[in-house]
Amino acid sequence: MCGTMLVMVLGLLLGGLILFLVQRNRKQILKTEDGWWGAGAPPADGEDQSIRPFKVTTSDQEIEDLCRRLDQTRPVPSLEESQFHYGFNSRFLEKLVSYWRHDFDWRRQVEKLNQYQHFKTSIEGIDVHFVHVKPRNLPEGAAPLPLLMVHGWPGSFYEFYGTIPLLTEAMEAEQTVFEVVCPSIPGYGFSEAPHKKGFDSVCAARLFLKLMKRLGFHQFYAHGGDWGWLVTTNMAQLEPKAVRGLHLNFVPCQLSLTVLLSLLLGRSFPRLFGFSDVDVRRLFPCKRKLLLEPLLESGYMHIQATKPDSLGRGLNDSPVGLAVYILEKFSTWTDNSFRNLEDGGLTRRFSLDDLLTNVMIYWSSGCMVSSMRFYKENLGQGLHPPHARIPVHVPTGYACFPNELMHTPRLWVEQKYHQLRSMTLMERGGHFAAMEEPGLMVQDIRKFVSIVEKKEK
Template identity: 65%
Template structure:
């Protein structure tokens, strides 16, 4: 007992020392680059904001149907469920629905329910959805909020949460003005034409976008790549970004993280670990390795040879649907791997899943979206933004089935001004699409805290 107490005291002193020694390491900087075709033109570039409408044609739909009709099926292994990837038997049902029941024209009308725009920044067209509240109470101003998606999602992930933020039911809630851009190379944002476009470059462009829209200060929210991009936005513009809300935080190695991994199982209270933290952080080594292998193969492919793997997906709508929708199964709940249908329709409708696929298909953006992994991972783990803390007010919504779990202690090592860390009741990786009400409530809670602080 005395030995354990002594160890705990020593560890406590080390932890306190590490926390006290956290120092500012400067601010993140970004350079203006030209991502368009060829060299930067000498004459001024058109920086106007243009309305954009998503459209389709009979030829586009007929081409899709022809490719679906010509797909070559392959039988699934017996009792394989989703453990070998997207189950071929269930894929036949999805493809049949896509071919015979899915109404793309109807979904296009749904996509156009909110106003879309494009504007050219650093040589490429940036697409975004901009939703202003319809019934803003007199004497109040909407709070600008940018929400950034990840892979293999799109701006469409936010269609369920937008009305909860722009038209909240409670008079005590903050009313937001929501901007949802497409990451360059995703959906209807033009892909960069030059190498090197990473998360910091995307953050730089999105900060420029918000300034072009007239916002001197604003909030940002993101998951997956969106969490990294919005984090970089806060690192670049700490006086402009009023607050940062994320629902994904990739663990970044450090002394405190190492100490917590070595001793956290035996001294959980010292590191603030909850039962859920212990369950997620300390599985047996075998399980940890196997789970990582099961869900990270796509990342290695996309971080090394995206153009090779992506070419087949760019030609085959069925292959594209299987590749994308499989993530909406296992990243929503890893136990869905053991279900014949991957649990897809437990959380999402086929219309919503296929609409997201169609955004990639009609824009031919799967290859350029996969390149984003190559651009970010090829620069190694010592990029500038990984060493610079975030000082703006921040919040983390920790969903229990998120692919990678980060305890509060780990999150605080990066986000020094963490105002809230909320263990969510349920939900996985695609939080805005899967649990829009929970995410909206957490965004409201965080922004109310920051706004009160600002008023004081």
């Protein structure tokens, strides 16, 4: 009996190895076709491809309407000792709403948003919004490297505001300086929402490739987390020669025989799969860390992947409802132990001004429904869309933050990203890493880029 089991395990290992090697050597390119996402049919004379300046604005009417709605919210008491285990705690919510109503200065935050130049340009029928920051005081003879940074849900381009000054200024003579482009995914923030069904991550990737070319960047680096991980990955699959390097801080595992075997045997034989002590600690026991935790945090995903408009319509009407739904993620996705705190640990990692600025981007643009639809367009294709089976062959760096929603060991990352040049176990930080730890994020981006640039020379 033991001999039979050993043969079966060895057979599975051999089969997994063969499958891994076959997939690794297959250099497929993701295929896509241009679309039209504007209302109605494309104009006969083509679309305007100009790049237009844009400014975030507000008005007395917008602020008065917000205050009226905040004043009319109907509190619901939380259960005793429930902290954040049932969702956003009402006692802390009262303090948050009071701060929002009386102390938060949206006009001042609008000025902060406008400290960098914003633009819009029409691509495939919809206006794409982006922030474009060129370096100041560039050392003589130095050329900045273009860097595209793509956000996720429920974040926004604002997630990267802490990293921009660090990326665009060299603190040391030899440091790489970047020219940063932060777009809003269509349907998020100040990018126009698609007017037709079917706008998924591959479509967003195609639009952002067009955006970068329109800006004159035919080769560039790309960084992404959350949906930004998938959009930038799709960009590398569509045009690997355009993406000089891909830096990620979120890499969900792709289910395969190799993954299943490593989960089955990895705790007993970690070296067989290259698992470090950190991998073992973060992955096992699997039942709790890979099944229970995702179940606790993924209810929103099922709603948004099936009927986003129903819930989204209610959130679009209520600023308090919108804030609760968004900021609950900034609590538990930053550190799941924050569920045990009455304030959700929100002010341990963020300021209320930064949190509410992100909420206000959703509120003022009215983009909550369209941002939620992105889940239906992507997850409605099933768990294995065509791009899921295509490996990435561009140089890749992975910043692995300890409080991310899931841990992905090197073996699993390399299944998809065949040129993994760097993988850093970060000291601290969670899902919203660029906003939580901008210094650590920039440090890792620079490290990865230096490795790629040295290799290319």
